Amino acid sequence: MSHVFHKRNLAFAAMTACSLAAQAADWSDTSIGARYGSKYAEPYGSNDIKKGIVNLTHVSGYKYGTNFFNVDLLLSDSKDPAGVGPNFAPQGSAHEVYVVYRNTLDLEKVTGSAYKFGPVRGVGITGGFDFNAKTDAGYNSKKHMLVLGPTLMFDVPGFLNVSLLALWESNAPCSDYSLAAGQSPCVARYSYKTHPMLTAAWGIALGKDTGLSFEGFANFIASKGTNEFGGPTAAETNIDMQVMYDLSGVFGAKPGGFKIGFEYQYWKNKFGNDSGGPAGSGAFAKTPMIRAEYHF
DSSP states (O other), X not given: OHHHXXXXXXXXXXXXXXXXXXXXXXXXXXXXXXXXXXXXXXTTSOSOEEEEEEEEEEEEEETTEEEEEEEEEEEEOTTSOSEEOGGGOEESOOEEEEEEEEXXXXXXXXXXXXXXXXXXXXXXXXXEEEEXXXXXXXXXXXOXXXXXXXXXXXXSSEEEEEEEEXXXXXXXXXXXXXXXXXXXXXXXXXXXXXEEEEEEEEEEEOSTTSXXXXXXXXXXXXXXXXXXXXXXXXXXXXXXXXXXXXXXXXGTOOTTSEEEEEEEEEEESXXXXXXXXXXXXXXXXXXXXXXXXXXX
């Protein structure tokens, strides 16, 4: 029960921070979106999972930098079961909530001195957190993660930020399969080794007046040491990119108000599970999706 209250407190803190940032914002963009694919994968599980994902995203700029907040609600089909019944039979469909918050302090805005060189227009310090809760039979992730590190902001038509972040990650999973086998289903919260992530996020216009943009993120994450069961973890690559088309004019909305497009995710060694090991092909997801967003 304490874990439930802790997650609720974290969620409340995240929403409060987002709300306060919005009130003090010089500019902001909030959107709701949906995406769908049929080739999602999970370590130790299937690699042909259908998922529908609904997201709420808020981005804003304030006197000293920018805020980014996103929450995804991920709804799987029965190939990613929520639990197990008699004789380990899978039951239901897994649900997950995943929350990300990042704050980037622009050093030029903080100090009044320019930090420009070559293609770099500015330097910042990024901090934030991730947390999730998932109801699935095999793992039931309860991830907590803090991040901190420097960011380079590149001079492009849109934005391109590249950060080197330290990750402090922990998890406290509970497996329904262990429960069904008469074993202890839950693992006490386990902290992985502090490890680095090289990450990029971008949103770049594709030509003038085309309505097309290239958006996404890429994470290259080092091994986080041994996992909570004493096994090794692998370096992880997660690239999620989309080409979006602005359909706002069709609906009489402001530019950028409604977008639709194609998204592709390449995720090797998902969650640090070696795709060449016991986690199997489910630890290597290659997922095409369709995506739509409404900005307000």
